[in-house]
Amino acid sequence: MSDGTVLSDTAADVVKETLAECRAATLPALRDAVGELHPRLARISAYHLGWCEPDGRPTGVHAGKMLRAALAVLAARAFGAGTRTAVPGAVATELVHNFSLLHDDLMDADELRRGRPTAWVVFGAGPAVLAGDALLSKALRMTAEMKGTPEQPAGRTLTEAVSTIIRGQAADLGLDGFPVDRVGADDYLAACAKTSGLLGGCVAVGASLADAPAAGVRTLQAAAWDLGVAWQVADDVESIWGDPAASGKPAFGDLRRDKRTYPVIAALRSGTAAGSRLAGRLSSSGARGEDELAELARLVDEAGGRAEAERTAREHLDRAVHLLGKTGGDPVALDGLAALFRHVLDRHGRRTPAPAATPAMRGAAR
Amino acid sequence: MSDGTVLSDTAADVVKETLAECRAATLPALRDAVGELHPRLARISAYHLGWCEPDGRPTGVHAGKMLRAALAVLAARAFGAGTRTAVPGAVATELVHNFSLLHDDLMDADELRRGRPTAWVVFGAGPAVLAGDALLSKALRMTAEMKGTPEQPAGRTLTEAVSTIIRGQAADLGLDGFPVDRVGADDYLAACAKTSGLLGGCVAVGASLADAPAAGVRTLQAAAWDLGVAWQVADDVESIWGDPAASGKPAFGDLRRDKRTYPVIAALRSGTAAGSRLAGRLSSSGARGEDELAELARLVDEAGGRAEAERTAREHLDRAVHLLGKTGGDPVALDGLAALFRHVLDRHGRRTPAPAATPAMRGAAR
Secondary structure, X not given: OOOOOOOOHHHHHHHHHHHHHHHHHHHHHHXXXXXXXXXXXXXXXXXXOOOEOOOOOEOOOXXXXXXXXXXXXXXXXXXXXXXXHHHHHHHHHHHHHHHHXXXXXXXXXXXXXXXXXXXXXXXXXXXXXXXXXXXXXXHHHHHHOOOOOOOOOHHHHHHHHHHHHHHHHHHHHOOEOOOOOOOOHHHHHHHHHHHHHHHHHHHHHHHHHOXXXXXXXXXXXXXXXXXXXXXXXXXXXXXXXXOHHHHOOOOOHHHHOOEOOHHHHHHHOOOXXXXXXXXXXXXXXXXXXXXXXXXXXXXXXXXXXXXXXXXHHHHHHHHHHHHHOOOOOOHHHHHHHHHHHHHHHHOOOOOOOOOOOOOOOOOXXX | OOOOOXXXXXXXXXXXXXXXXXXXXXXXXXXXXXXXXXXXXXXXXXXXXXXXXXXXXXXXXXXXXXXXXXXXXXXXXXXXXXXXXXXXXXXXXHHHHHHHHHHHXXXXXXXXXXXXXXXXXXXXXXXXXXXXXXXXXXXXXXXXXXXXXXXXXXXXXXXXXXXXXXXXXXXXXXXXXXXOOOOOHHHHHHHHHHHHHHHHHHHHHHHHHOOOOHHHHHHHHHHHHHHHHHHHHHHHHHHHHOOHHHHOOOOOHHXXXXXXXXXXXXXXXXXXXXXXXXXXXXXXXXXXXXXXXHHHHHHHHHOOHHHHHHHHHHHHHHHHHHHHOOOOOOHHHHHHHHHHHHHHHHOOOOOOOOOOOOOXXXXXXX
């Protein structure tokens, strides 16, 4: 099934329509939730979400596609529930996502997000941290009110996802400057939990709210976990070779901060001459100029790190889509989810496998 | 009842014994909870709690009295439950407390806590923030498993307390450099929620776990709320006139950061000549030397700000103790709580009212 074709234009349009529809259904409740925070924290959160300028003037737009909300809504649909059933879960996942972005931007010292200064740059570290705390706290209050299946209460699902992403972020912090001779795939996969834990939480909360059988919830969660790994690996590729203008982030970001991303780890463990030269250069400390960063990127590529990363991302996406077909949910709705999964990887501008593991795309995903 | 006498030595000894006993009952479960975090975050948390050095070597001690755990345990006892019933709530409140300390130290740029460098100074802002996130997440997972009264589930009580303290901290951030001609008691009381919200949550979670009637829980929570205001005001006095050696914090801390604390607000609103001079000096910006800070402190005192703060702290403590007697709980256990309330204010080295509102101290609190 990994024939390397991209989503057809029609399929991509259907996904975009679905995303827009899920966003429209969720955004008012998300605005309400943010509006209930202390005004100072509501302002910071609204700026971060792209809703307003630093001084509070509305922008009239929302930054981001609200992918996590869509995952929750589509997961609920896969088990027969309507959009409205999923909205509280969808809002809570978006709150958790933005809590983690607010804190991660500070942790990673990222100064730009979607081309705008990050919240900690604009409002200071303390207020940005507190706004993140407020979003998390609000999410967990919302989840505490949620119902779900008895074996898999929706609230507990999301509370566990929060622990998982924090654990993943802790592992991720350890990847900065990790000794080149010791870093391995396990360290990397532990860090992937920061992405996978939440994507798994999104589909699990949606499915739980739809009273899905526990086995179906678990399989769906495993599928989203694989999607998260694929995404993380693809993100690493983008961080080195992506177009800064398109990503809104500085070039060579991860190499600049000496982070052991997937392509770098694969290159270091390739047993190639380029991999050895890379190890030697990464072992020397000190700030690196643009030329040095470009040379590092070239060595990672020459050692096969980029190709290996692209293959790994595809494999995890394939497995994710395959698992979707095993959840026992509604095939049409699952096709919509599969298309969304592929779209997530497409957005990185990479070629992703054509639909295959679940019944052929039928333009479903209402 | 505000006759100005301090707790008797015997009563103080009983409180200390109670605190030690509650700490001993709670500490193992707190250690377990911290031990379940990612090792990197467990280390940061353990350092913050005084359990280890930055490199992980154990200190063999716990920093702090675990007052919040004691409040939860004594509240449960007041409604007939044993210590064991209250322990999950007691641990969760300590986790929430330490989450907020980790984040607040960064927010307030405090470099010392109990005479040691704060966690963000030792481990960096990002890791310290993440450790705080992990403690909060762990607390909320624990509360999600808790039972309580149907009207007042213990978990929801604590989740709401978290929202309240975040809101209070947001108001508190606004007190830094607030315009001198506009700041008032309402702004101050909103910020007190950062302390009162959690103290209220502590007794509410303990009482809820003991299946206390909803009215009793609410009254107990109101009592702890007043205790929190008293404490906050007393803390403000200590921050200006306290002994840095005893508090482990720099002298004039709040004046240095141009914060509108209770004594300052009272002085500004006193209508005195000293208050006007204070307003003039506070309106000029720029860093202040030690002489200038000492002069500011003198003006606050001369304008009656210190006396007014001490009176306010006493009044709130009186009301807190009075409310304890209205909760309908066991009088002996409530005496123990009242003694603990007074002890909290005593620790600031100030004179606090003698026991009176509830039945006379009987050295109980078991």
